[in-house]
Amino acid sequence: MALSGYPVICYAVGCPTPAVYKIAARWSDGLTHELKTYYLSCADCLPRLFAAALAKRNACRLAPDETLDIPGIYELVRGARDRDLRRRFDLETLFASPSRDSS
Numbered sequence: 001m002a003l004s005g006y007p008v009i010c011y012a013v014g015c016p017t018p019a020v021y022k023i024a025a026r027w028s029d030g031l032t033h034e035l036k037t038y039y040l041s042c043a044d045c046l047p048r049l050f051a052a053a054l055a056k057r058n059a060c061r062l063a064p065d066e067t068l069d070i071p072g073i074y075e076l077v078r079g080a081r082d083r084d085l086r087r088r089f090d091l092e093t094l095f096a097s098p099s100r101d102s103s
């Protein structure tokens, strides 16, 4: 492993695993925009933290000029800029549609 920096740890309480995903939503006030980070997550905690981010997003009050997209899942790449992160629509679809099937 490289000696530059240390691994970013999953945001889930008590989880010591390095984060590999970033859960974030695009926010804008009409003038500027940024990627608002909700959580950094390891693979195991991703479904739970993504659900928590969706709940936070739904509870968020916005000013008239503000827009906040539904949170997305991005692959966390050290040193990459937000615009360069690869978005994982497949995982979002998987976790955003709770299936209550008991197969």
Ligand SMILES: [Zn+2]
Pocket (backbone or CB within 6 Å): 010, 011, 012, 015, 016, 017, 041, 042, 043, 044, 045, 046
């Ligand atoms: Zn975790």
